[in-house]
Amino acid sequence: MPAPTYEEIRLAPKVLLHDHLDGGLRPATIIELADAVGHPLPSTDAGELGGWFARAADSGSLERYLETFTHTVAVTQTAEALHRVAVECALDLAADGVVYAEVRFAPEQHLERDLALPGVVEAVLAGFAEGSRQAAVAGTPIRVGTLLTAMRHAARSMEIAELAVRYRDSGVVGFDIAGAEAGYPPTRHLDAFEYLQRENFHFTIHAGEAFGLPSIWQAIQWCGADRLGHGVRIVDDIDPVTGKLGRLAAYVRDKRIPLELCPSSNVQTGAAPSVAEHPIGLLRDLRFRVTVNTDNRLMSRTSMTREMALLVEAFGYGWGELQWFTVNAMKSAFIPFDERLTLINEVIKPAYVKLLG
Numbered sequence: 001m002p003a004p005t006y007e008e009i010r011l012a013p014k015v016l017l018h019d020h021l022d023g024g025l026r027p028a029t030i031i032e033l034a035d036a037v038g039h040p041l042p043s044t045d046a047g048e049l050g051g052w053f054a055r056a057a058d059s060g061s062l063e064r065y066l067e068t069f070t071h072t073v074a075v076t077q078t079a080e081a082l083h084r085v086a087v088e089c090a091l092d093l094a095a096d097g098v099v100y101a102e103v104r105f106a107p108e109q110h111l112e113r114d115l116a117l118p119g120v121v122e123a124v125l126a127g128f129a130e131g132s133r134q135a136a137v138a139g140t141p142i143r144v145g146t147l148l149t150a151m152r153h154a155a156r157s158m159e160i161a162e163l164a165v166r167y168r169d170s171g172v173v174g175f176d177i178a179g180a181e182a183g184y185p186p187t188r189h190l191d192a193f194e195y196l197q198r199e200n201f202h203f204t205i206h207a208g209e210a211f212g213l214p215s216i217w218q219a220i221q222w223c224g225a226d227r228l229g230h231g232v233r234i235v236d237d238i239d240p241v242t243g244k245l246g247r248l249a250a251y252v253r254d255k256r257i258p259l260e261l262c263p264s265s266n267v268q269t270g271a272a273p274s275v276a277e278h279p280i281g282l283l284r285d286l287r288f289r290v291t292v293n294t295d296n297r298l299m300s301r302t303s304m305t306r307e308m309a310l311l312v313e314a315f316g317y318g319w320g321e322l323q324w325f326t327v328n329a330m331k332s333a334f335i336p337f338d339e340r341l342t343l344i345n346e347v348i349k350p351a352y353v354k355l356l357g
């Protein structure tokens with residue numbers, strides 16, 4: 001069977017669990033929003049600005065990669081701006097063939113002007129709802145769930161966890177912590193995770209990206225994470241020659257803990273040398289619960305289609321593997337089980353049956 005083409009992959013239903021709202025702005029929108037608030041940018045040409053983000057993020061270090069967010073955060077400090085970027089996010093994902101997405105952002109980073117936390121969340125939720133409505137009209141239906149992120153170097157995680165629970169019936173489906181990993185272990189936020197567990201709520205933790213096994217171990221065994229944001233460094237617990245799993249890797253695989261892998265992002269931050277050498281190949285062969293994600297579409301100049309196309313090129317994957325990634329992601333979503341099943345049985349499987357011929 002011929003390899004899936006870029007356009008065929010774009011049309012196939014895809015599921016995205018790890019995408020940052022403030023890492024996916026359209027360059028043209030950043031320019032307009034920056035102009036309105038007088039924020040200086042490295043370029044006011046959309047093409048050049050897109051190139052600048054990709055080059056600046058291509059730094060080999062997570063800390064420097066994260067510096068590029070200064071601009072996207074600076075221009076999203078009003079309800080109007082947040083609403084607009086959320087609408088555009090839903091539309092861009094839908095046009096890329098994403099049928100279900102969980103998009104995350106950190107409300108505490110949008111309080112520089114006159115917004116308070118509830119206003120930030122409400123603007124984004126309304127934007128996703130409006131974007132999803134427009135996408136359905138355009139014939140590309142998408143469902144978007146929101147994850148609220150707390151910044152791991154800050155001290156607002158409990159407040160953000162409470163905020164997430166408060167909006168759980170309005171579109172917030174989970175919680176996350178993000179930001180520089182080295183020096184900021186997940187256990188700093190243990191009270192927030194324990195609170196969320198008592199509330200029967202879902203959360204993922206960025207772990208095993210810029211820091212290794214201790215971070216993953218804490219995220220799972222101390223904090224009780226449902227999924228791992230990246231988690232790519234779990235390979236440090238796998239013998240490269242024999243493929244034998246250490247105790248932590250075995251636990252992650254046995255418990256079917258989803259890995260939110262983000263190939264292009266990992267290459268930019270130095271977590272993987274190249275897409276072809278990305279541990280996703282090994283982790284898939286060993287049948288970990290692998291999912292494919294974009295992380296930051298702006299900084300990586302990428303999309304779900306492009307991430308999958310890169311994997312097709314690097315590992316020779318066909319529709320069977322792409323379906324497996326997609327179903328893995330849908331099974332691992334934070335929406336209720338019956339709703340996940342409906343998307344798998346009514347949207348994903350029928351499309352892949354045709355693609356698999």
Ligand SMILES: O=c1[nH]cnc2c1ncn2[C@@H]1O[C@H](CO)[C@@H](O)[C@H]1O
Pocket residue numbers: 020021022023062066069073104105106109149178179180206209265295296
């Ligand atoms: O790959 C990543 N690792 C850790 N933190 C990240 C990554 N991508 C984005 N952010 C951080 O998450 C915040 C909320 O969306 C962003 O502002 C950025 O600082």
Ligand SMILES: [Zn+2]
Pocket residue numbers: 018020178206229295
């Ligand atoms: Zn991330």
